[in-house]
Amino acid sequence: MNNDTIYVTGEHPFFVKNKGWICVKDLNKGDILISHDNIVPIIQSKSKILWKNNVYNIEVNPNHNYYISNYKILIHNK
Secondary structure, eight states, X not given: OOXXXXXXXXXXXXXXXXXXXXXGGXXXXXXXXXXXXXXXXXXXXXXXXXXXXXXXXXXXXXXXXXXXXXTTEEEEOO
């Protein structure tokens, strides 16, 4: 599986297998994410970077969750 870099805030929730919604800042190497295509994206690493840009959130009714990146990883718009 190729690497895919995703830039989000530390509070952005991702859905982790057997754990539920977890904020990015609390993800650990080896956590298994949920994807639309049943691919098994596994956290390889995470880095905290300083970035001064606008951040936007998308609202998707009725569930407020959607898929991102080439791996279609399930995230929430919290």
